[in-house]
Amino acid sequence: MTVKAMIDALIAREGGFVDHPADRGGPTNWGITEAVARAEGYDGSMRTMPKSSAAAIYRRLYWEAPGFDRIAERAPALAEELFDTGVNMGPQIATGFLQRALNALNRNAADFADLVRDGSIGPKTLAALDRFLETRGPASEAVLRKAVDALQGERYLALAERRPANEAFVYGWLANRLD
Structure with a gap:
Protein backbone atom coordinates (compact mmCIF):
# COMPACT_ATOMS: atom_id res chain seq x y z
CA MET A 1 0.00 0.00 0.00
CA THR A 2 1.34 3.44 -0.84
CA VAL A 3 1.73 6.00 1.92
CA LYS A 4 -1.02 8.09 0.28
CA ALA A 5 -3.41 5.12 0.28
CA MET A 6 -2.48 4.34 3.88
CA ILE A 7 -3.16 7.93 4.97
CA ASP A 8 -6.43 8.04 3.01
CA ALA A 9 -7.58 4.80 4.71
CA LEU A 10 -6.61 6.18 8.12
CA ILE A 11 -8.50 9.42 7.52
CA ALA A 12 -11.56 7.42 6.45
CA ARG A 13 -11.38 5.38 9.69
CA GLU A 14 -10.84 8.45 11.85
CA GLY A 15 -13.77 10.31 10.33
CA GLY A 16 -14.50 14.00 10.60
CA PHE A 17 -14.93 16.38 13.48
CA VAL A 18 -15.31 14.94 16.99
CA ASP A 19 -15.31 16.60 20.39
CA HIS A 20 -15.98 13.74 22.82
CA PRO A 21 -16.11 14.85 26.47
CA ALA A 22 -14.02 11.85 27.63
CA ASP A 23 -11.25 12.51 25.10
CA ARG A 24 -8.33 14.32 26.71
CA GLY A 25 -7.19 15.36 23.23
CA GLY A 26 -10.14 17.72 22.90
CA PRO A 27 -11.58 18.59 19.49
CA THR A 28 -10.20 16.52 16.61
CA ASN A 29 -10.80 16.38 12.91
CA TRP A 30 -9.67 13.51 10.68
CA GLY A 31 -7.98 12.17 13.84
CA ILE A 32 -5.76 15.25 14.27
CA THR A 33 -6.03 16.92 17.67
CA GLU A 34 -6.35 20.66 17.93
CA ALA A 35 -2.99 20.89 19.74
CA VAL A 36 -1.19 19.05 16.93
CA ALA A 37 -2.98 21.08 14.24
CA ARG A 38 -2.00 24.36 15.91
CA ALA A 39 1.60 23.22 16.42
CA GLU A 40 1.73 22.43 12.70
CA GLY A 41 0.48 25.89 11.74
CA TYR A 42 -3.22 25.24 11.13
CA ASP A 43 -5.14 28.15 12.66
CA GLY A 44 -8.65 27.65 11.28
CA SER A 45 -11.67 26.05 12.88
CA MET A 46 -11.11 22.39 13.72
CA ARG A 47 -14.62 21.72 12.43
CA THR A 48 -13.58 22.75 8.91
CA MET A 49 -9.99 21.53 8.78
CA PRO A 50 -9.35 20.20 5.26
CA LYS A 51 -8.43 16.56 4.74
CA SER A 52 -5.35 17.75 2.87
CA SER A 53 -4.05 19.47 6.02
CA ALA A 54 -4.55 16.29 8.03
CA ALA A 55 -2.86 14.21 5.32
CA ALA A 56 0.18 16.50 5.29
CA ILE A 57 0.45 16.29 9.09
CA TYR A 58 0.17 12.50 9.02
CA ARG A 59 2.88 12.19 6.37
CA ARG A 60 5.29 14.57 8.09
CA LEU A 61 4.80 13.75 11.78
CA TYR A 62 3.70 10.13 11.76
CA TRP A 63 5.45 8.63 8.71
CA GLU A 64 8.61 10.53 7.81
CA ALA A 65 9.72 12.03 11.15
CA PRO A 66 9.75 8.76 13.11
CA GLY A 67 11.40 6.89 10.21
CA PHE A 68 8.56 4.53 9.38
CA ASP A 69 9.38 5.20 5.72
CA ARG A 70 12.76 3.51 6.38
Missing part, protein backbone atom coordinates in the same frame (compact mmCIF):
# COMPACT_ATOMS: atom_id res chain seq x y z
CA ILE A 71 10.98 0.53 7.95
CA ALA A 72 8.75 0.32 4.86
CA GLU A 73 11.81 -0.25 2.66
CA ARG A 74 12.40 -3.48 4.60
CA ALA A 75 9.00 -4.55 5.90
CA PRO A 76 6.04 -2.63 4.43
CA ALA A 77 3.28 -4.36 6.41
CA LEU A 78 5.17 -3.74 9.65
CA ALA A 79 5.64 -0.07 8.71
CA GLU A 80 1.91 0.23 8.11
CA GLU A 81 1.23 -1.21 11.58
CA LEU A 82 3.77 1.13 13.19
CA PHE A 83 2.23 4.11 11.40
CA ASP A 84 -1.29 3.29 12.61
CA THR A 85 -0.06 2.59 16.14
CA GLY A 86 2.00 5.78 16.09
CA VAL A 87 -0.98 7.86 15.05
CA ASN A 88 -3.06 6.45 17.89
CA MET A 89 -0.43 6.27 20.63
CA GLY A 90 2.49 8.35 19.44
CA PRO A 91 5.39 7.33 17.19
CA GLN A 92 7.80 6.87 20.11
CA ILE A 93 5.48 4.34 21.71
CA ALA A 94 5.06 2.46 18.42
CA THR A 95 8.83 2.40 17.93
CA GLY A 96 9.28 1.25 21.53
CA PHE A 97 6.92 -1.65 20.80
CA LEU A 98 9.10 -2.58 17.80
CA GLN A 99 12.27 -2.43 19.88
CA ARG A 100 10.73 -4.44 22.68
CA ALA A 101 9.48 -7.11 20.26
CA LEU A 102 12.87 -7.33 18.52
CA ASN A 103 14.54 -7.80 21.91
CA ALA A 104 12.14 -10.58 22.83
CA LEU A 105 12.68 -12.30 19.48
CA ASN A 106 16.48 -12.15 19.28
CA ARG A 107 17.03 -15.50 21.06
CA ASN A 108 18.85 -14.04 24.06
CA ALA A 109 20.97 -11.77 21.84
CA ALA A 110 22.20 -14.69 19.72
CA ASP A 111 20.88 -13.06 16.52
CA PHE A 112 21.65 -9.41 17.38
CA ALA A 113 22.34 -7.32 20.47
CA ASP A 114 19.45 -6.10 22.58
CA LEU A 115 18.28 -2.63 21.68
CA VAL A 116 17.90 0.26 24.06
CA ARG A 117 14.16 0.97 24.06
CA ASP A 118 14.49 4.66 23.31
CA GLY A 119 11.54 5.03 20.92
CA SER A 120 13.83 6.18 18.12
CA ILE A 121 14.52 4.44 14.82
CA GLY A 122 18.23 4.71 14.26
CA PRO A 123 20.97 2.59 12.73
CA LYS A 124 20.90 -0.02 15.51
CA THR A 125 17.14 -0.57 15.28
CA LEU A 126 17.33 -0.83 11.50
CA ALA A 127 20.28 -3.24 11.69
CA ALA A 128 18.42 -5.40 14.22
CA LEU A 129 15.34 -5.43 12.00
CA ASP A 130 17.43 -6.37 8.97
CA ARG A 131 19.10 -9.19 10.89
CA PHE A 132 15.78 -10.45 12.27
CA LEU A 133 14.17 -10.53 8.83
CA GLU A 134 17.22 -12.23 7.32
CA THR A 135 17.59 -14.81 10.11
CA ARG A 136 13.95 -15.72 10.59
CA GLY A 137 12.87 -15.76 6.95
CA PRO A 138 9.67 -15.05 5.04
CA ALA A 139 7.19 -15.29 7.94
CA SER A 140 9.23 -13.03 10.22
CA GLU A 141 7.56 -9.76 9.25
CA ALA A 142 4.11 -11.16 10.08
CA VAL A 143 5.36 -12.46 13.44
CA LEU A 144 6.89 -9.11 14.31
CA ARG A 145 3.70 -7.33 13.29
CA LYS A 146 1.69 -9.64 15.58
CA ALA A 147 4.06 -8.87 18.46
CA VAL A 148 3.59 -5.12 17.95
CA ASP A 149 -0.19 -5.63 17.73
CA ALA A 150 -0.18 -7.63 20.98
CA LEU A 151 1.70 -4.87 22.80
CA GLN A 152 -0.75 -2.31 21.42
CA GLY A 153 -3.74 -4.34 22.62
CA GLU A 154 -2.26 -4.71 26.09
CA ARG A 155 -1.73 -0.95 26.27
CA TYR A 156 -5.38 -0.27 25.36
CA LEU A 157 -6.56 -2.47 28.22
CA ALA A 158 -4.10 -0.84 30.62
CA LEU A 159 -5.30 2.62 29.58
CA ALA A 160 -8.90 1.65 30.31
CA GLU A 161 -7.91 0.13 33.66
CA ARG A 162 -5.98 3.24 34.71
CA ARG A 163 -8.62 5.73 33.53
CA PRO A 164 -12.19 4.45 33.47
CA ALA A 165 -13.25 7.26 31.09
CA ASN A 166 -11.14 5.47 28.43
CA GLU A 167 -13.63 2.62 28.49
CA ALA A 168 -15.66 4.81 26.13
CA PHE A 169 -12.95 4.18 23.51
CA VAL A 170 -11.47 0.74 24.20
CA TYR A 171 -14.01 -1.23 22.14
CA GLY A 172 -13.38 0.94 19.09
CA TRP A 173 -9.62 0.82 19.60
CA LEU A 174 -9.67 -2.97 19.71
CA ALA A 175 -12.12 -3.27 16.80
CA ASN A 176 -10.46 -0.73 14.51
CA ARG A 177 -6.77 -0.70 15.42
CA LEU A 178 -5.81 -4.36 15.85
CA ASP A 179 -5.51 -6.85 13.00
